[in-house]
Amino acid sequence: MADKNAILNRTKKNAEDNGYYVCPDEDLLKDLIDGLATNEDRYGYGACPCRISSGLKQYDSDIICPCEYRDADVAEFGMCYCGLFVSETIKNDPSKMKPVPERRPVEAQDAGMEAKAKAESGEEMPSPSESHEHVQVGTDSKGIPIWRCVVCGYLCARELPPPICPICKAKADKFERFSFG
């Protein structure tokens, strides 16, 4: 069973380290921590409690809390999609909390759900990630695609390019498949 106190403390520390605050609504905060604990137990990682997860980590990597969309959402709306992380303005006036539009590309969720359906039906996964026979060009040792930010050179292995480069903040369209050759 996931340790809810540990998740809460980890969340508070992460908020503090990044200049954010945790949700000022105590009931909502408790629900979100409960959701993260449930997902840790279910999937083995803390997938976002407000989104649909595939249960396949390589497809959910962008929504493991804190997700890749948090910083952009707090900057634009004062809070993340769930409201777990908030700005100082929202902390001081929780009445300003409002729904945050989904920033995650629908293709990311669709790709995960498609892979999950195929895995459950016994079909071959749509990506080469189950193949361990050899490393393909542009993939890591598990066959997961490697993406390169053309602005700063940041590399990451994941099914889809990240929505925002964590280093230079370039958008997803600035990523290209990386090739070793």
Ligand code: SF4
């Ligand atoms: S939206 Fe908030 S709670 Fe959900 S994963 Fe992102 S940071 Fe965590």
